[in-house]
Amino acid sequence: MSTAPTLLSVEGLSKSYGGVHAVRNVSFALQAGEILALIGPNGAGKSTCFDMLNGQTTPGAGRITLLGGDTTGKKPREIWRLGVGRTFQITATFPTMTVRENVQVALVSYGRQLFNLLKSTPQFARDEAGRLLELVGMSGYAERPCGELAYGDLKRLELAIALANQPKLLLMDEPTAGMAPRERIELMRLTAGIAREKSIGVLFTEHDMDVVFEHADRILVLNRGSLIAEGSPEEVRRNPQVRAIYLGEGLVYDARHREGAPS
């Protein structure tokens, strides 16, 4: 993996709100094709970290380098243009459009046709949208209003939207939150499969340790804003500090087939 190019590197990232250090001096890197999990108990700073990476929050200090360019403090849409796909903890889609149209809008934006007043969008990149929907197993739902999809299907749709700009990096904030256990495993298998096939780097936060240990190549552990451990799932699993944090919270992460409660 050391031969793969570095997609994302973060150096000394910090953010504080008032006197609270939400994120303190966090540094890490992510290679192409790598699946990296960012875990930690509630309030560890995962979401703040994530929001800084995708431009929703301006970092207090530090530097974010994406695909070789400095993206510190850039807007979400500028970061998207560099080839970053994004899914949200609570899905964000366009409820009044059909499933296919949701993907088509993303393709319109990717094709830089946003200010085109004449072309007919229902015909725009129809097949391309169809292919993306097929990839996430949503072909059968293409003409359905997005507003009536089940939650698990919305998550798949979001993945299809996130793939529309042929991203090199996917940022997924709790991709399986709010899903039934079986759906979680399916969605992560799907994501991991796509990422490996297209050599997309994936950074995700997650509370479900089954998902994390099954799919992550590497794990970062945040606690109270600082990185306390980093390594392969096996290393992190054995790390006494991590055990203390999680056992202290009463979570047993090697228990299989646990009925998961999100967040």
Next chain:
Amino acid sequence: MAFYFVQFLTGLASAASLFLVASGLSIIFGVTRIVNFAHGAFYMLGAYVAFTLTERFSGALGFWAGIVLASLVVAVVGVLVEMVLLRRIYHAPELFQLLATFGLTLMVQDLVVMIWGPNDLLGRRAPGFKGAVEFFGQNIPTYDLFLIALSPIVLGLLWLLFQRTRWGVLVRAATQDRDMVAALGVNQKWLFTSVFALGVFLAALGGALQIPRDAVHHALDLRIIVDVFVVVVIGGLGSIVGAFVAAVLVSELNAFGILIFPKISIILVFLVMAVVLIVRPWGLFGKPEAAARRTPGLTVNPWRPLTSGERLAAWAGLAVAAMLPLVGGNYALTVGSEIAIFVIFAASLHFLMSVGGLASFGHAAYFGLGAYGIAFLAKMAGLPMIVCLLLGPLLGCLGAAIFGFFAVQLSGVYFAMLTLAFAQIVWSVAFQWVAVTGGDNGILGLWPEKWAAGPASFYWLSIGVAALAVAALRIIVFSPFGYALRATRDSLLRSEAIGIDAKRIQWTAFVIAGTVAGVAGALFAYLKGSVFPDSLGISLSVDALVMVLLGGVETVSGAVIGAIVYKMLSIWLVSQTDLSKLVLGGVIVLMVVAFPKGIVGMLETIRNRRRPELPKPAVLKSGIESAE
């Protein structure tokens, strides 16, 4: 120097009423999330009732008791309104709440004329405050000094009420999270009612206290509501301190603006508001609003382009309309042209509202600017009609580009208030800048050239342009731009995350809508042969909103049907009754409560019900809201 000081004090005195009304609006908004458009109406009612009561009761005690009693009476009216109307629409989209309360305003306008007559009424001077204090040769009315002292006292009392009483704690809690307060077992219904009563009381008191200073008349409501909207936009909706500071600021700007730009003093307030909006879009003391979630359950019918059958039907409809000159007389043709013009106007607003989710309450500004554009080009530059028709709407386009830039920085109720304030500003400029616009006398003698002068040829021109405009807007709805605009309406978060610059998209949409409205205004100027400030006025903006609502907000081209039905109805109504505002206001309120989908929306729903249902996925989207 003394002169400026006195001017300053006059400004402070004017701030008192403004503060009372604005704080009432803010308190109501904080808890119920309703921007009460009818607040100006309650202010006006306060003034009228106080006029009657202070005339009836004699003596100093009678006067002051009359003022307080009047405010209480109006507060009771407010309670009735809350219980009968507002309780039904707390969960409706913002636009519907604004419209319903506007409908109330219209009804009150006719009611006060019915009860108190159309003439200005001069109230009693306040006993004990009839004189003036001399200050370096300048006179300051003592009543002004009383008002200056009053606002900080009211501010202090409100602070005590909210900080030191159990009720105040509940109100503050509900302002932060009303669902949580309800979950804790507080009777929300009565909390809302009491908050509304307090807000209305403050508005009515503001009105009642004005009677020694100002004549009471039936246009007070709109005048104050625009000022109040400006105040809460500057101060921050929901903040009482913000209302106080901004009321003082706006009143002082008005007081000194008169000295600097005597003709168009309102420009100064506008400039300050623009600066505040750029620096702090949620106002000086306001907090950024959490992005509003779309109200679920309203949108059911996905949009699609016309099928070939429907397209054929549209052509057939146009062909039938084009045959009107064969059967109709001149009057019918003039009415037909007017309807066609309003189809254009309503379609332009519909585009902004339905596709962009941007409910403009001042769309008439761009209609009127288009009309004045024609007047300037034809009368002053003497250009031929066809050139005027092409260039005139550009004034609407320019206005939309300037105001739209500021308006799209905001969303929801702030957007509505700001667009309304802008329209009022354009209206006052047209009204006050007599040298250029002719003021109230308007600009006359704008007749079409020979080729379009006959009623039939002008009618054909109008429906031709209307058909073109509606078709063009439909094409844009289904263009990539239209989808991008819908995307910003559906989910700002997601649209930003797929590279859409929401503000630029919305601004462009605003300019498109403003230009099309300008086209309608341009034709209107030729139809009437003149331009008056009325064509920039609030009532025209509201006409357009009602047309859109009547046709169906959630449809692609409902405004066409809405405009035709509404225009015919209102022309008929004006010929039948003197109380057209009362009836119209009642219709608006009824529509919001009973038929929020509009005519076209209802037809679509009926048709969809007849069709066999698609098999629905097993789990519906109920998970979205609860899953965290």
